[in-house]
Amino acid sequence: MPHWLQLMLESLPTLLWAALIFTVPLTLLSFALGLIAGLVTALIRLFGPKPLVALVRFYVWIFRGTPLLVQLFLIFYGLPSVGILLDAFPAALIGFTLNIGAYTSEIIRAVIGSVPKGQWEASYSIGMTWNQAMRRTILPQAGRVAVPPLSNTFISLVKDTSLAAAITVPEMFQAAQRIVATTYEPLILYVEAAALYLALSSVLSALQARLEVRLNRYGGFLEANA
Template sequence: MFTWQIDQIQWDKLFDWHLAWESLPFLLGGIPATLSVSFIGMALGLVLGFFLALARGSGRIILRWPARVYISFMRGTPILVFLFILYSGLPVIGIQLSAFLAASLAFGLNSAAYIAEINRSALSSVPGGQWESATALNMGYWQTMWHIILPQAIRIAIPPLTNVYLDLVKATSLAAVITVPELFQKAQIVAGRTYDSMTMYILVALIYWPICMLISYLQDRLEKRYSKFI
């Protein structure tokens, strides 16, 4: 049976401020890799997710069903498994990817499935009359999409897309298992050397927090930017 007493807890070992201050520069050195992997993954996810959304909502079965299968597979596959498939599995068939590239591709391909559903919902929320008005003005499909539909859909999609990016930033900690030198991987290095994992993990959490706060602030700015399309 699990038992403990409050006076047995070693509170002095909860957080070592001296170790945290000494290790902070080393941990901060992992931020570029964290942001790079998340940014590249998000960029890839946005591009692929946009076309997946169009294919998912297409009337052509040859486009719709492959998109549905892809989205279902990616949403039903743990990202950690996919990381190992790209980094450790592909070399078996002769394809060797760097840890950074494997992580970027894994997060991009995985996030595309979630982004596709967000985009499909946002595009569907734009009134159909917008398409009819554009047709009456002799505007083509892509011209209508770019100048009329997307500006309205983006405003709707910004909050959920920001949540996807926030999840990506935090999920990059999983890239530590394939040796990407990101924030959490550097925290593990220090924890392994000093045997003070509690301090390092609390510190890394305190670093992730302001990064995510900044992203949320940018989300608010973007929402105000696109509010004019209401």
């Protein structure tokens, strides 16, 4: 067996374990919390009072305009200087959540704004309140449009979690770095890590495509029976 293949097979369980214990949970938690933050931010941008609108616009401006790696460093290495100490995983979770929240807020704001005003008027005409119209009419329509860009954001987040290695989160990429430190085979290990990220992204892209097809069929069915 070639040396490079033997090394890949020996290191594969370690990399997969790191992905299962750290990469996947970090991705899922960050995206779920970021999606909630993005929805709240988008609703404030669209319907909130001016002081809150200015506050969330500033938040979005900061987190979309600065590198994610810098944000992680500020949270993990910077906050201790003002007395706020965070372990690596919570610091990464906060950083990714705030970053994802800023990006998803723009997506959600755009798709809510794309729903025709007639949908609001139709909802009000049958006696719905603002909350009912938003929950039953606007968000379901906006959600179908938001799936492709949100899916792309999720797939990007899977790859971006490798940045957590810089603040000592023992996720998949840092697991590869640790093996490199003992084997002195950076090319083999980093290629293997890249292949695993590529495989995961490919699976998620295939699932995204299937979901979009289903949503398009469902949307066509609704339009045909409207």
